Amino acid sequence: METKVDKKLVIAALNQALEGELAAMVRYLHHSFIVLGPGRGPLVTLFRSLAQDSMAHATMLGEKIVALGGHPSVAMDEVEEPGEQSLLQMLEEDIAVEEKHIEMYERHLNQFQKDIVLKLMYEQIILEEVTHLEQLQLYVRHNDFN
DSSP, rough: OOOOOHHHHHHHHHHHHHHHHHHHHHHHHHHHHHOOOOTHHHHHHHHHHHHHHHHHHHHHHHHHHHHTTTTOOOOOOOOOOSSSOOOHHHHHHHHHHHHHHHHHHHHHHTTTTOOOOHHHHHHHHHHHHHHHHHHHHHHHHHHHHO
């Protein structure tokens, strides 16, 4: 299928998204290791589920890059290692990154409107990213961190 948008721009956008998803995978997995306390079990499950979703997004993006004739990046966005973090700090960090990713995906989606396949792929990823954001926000709202 011939893409209706500039392939080089699409591949650059897909690589930008891939680099974000690779970082998200590492960050969520790291958070699953360091979370402590009585709610650890469900949070480990949540963080590892989010890491798996990030890996699925990265896989989809990487495969699309190759299908378009590009080369998937092995770089990733910087993952901050602040040392000791409270659960609230971890969740706030994850919320901020999810919001950033949603904004990026929406910006890319606006560029891809003429390509139905890219449009549908990005709409699916956005739906999943919004779900991740809402899961994290609900956890913060449900718990008392004072």
